[in-house]
Amino acid sequence: MCSSKRYYTILHNNESEEYKRFINVYLQNKYVLPVREQIVLDSVYGVNGTPLKLREVAEIIEVTPERVRQLIHKSERKLVEFLSVNTKF
DSSP: OOTTSHHHHHHTOTTSHHHHHHHHHHHHHGGGSOHHHHHHHHHHHTTTSSOOOHHHHHHHHTSOHHHHHHHHHHHHHHHHHHHHHHOOO
């Protein structure tokens, strides 16, 4: 995964407050994604336990690890767009 995305470092410390806030925002807004994309992000983010590697997620949804990477990118873009339109600061 791309280490230039700040939240990837947050995902490695699931005891931190940042991780808990990140997951909370994701869980509150994941309904905008198709179920398949929710499964991918839930798995990669470790929502239901330990975060899975791309290869492990690929086996679950029966695609290549590269396709999982593409789905992550696509899903995250959708969430960012949704949040930028629907979040008031």
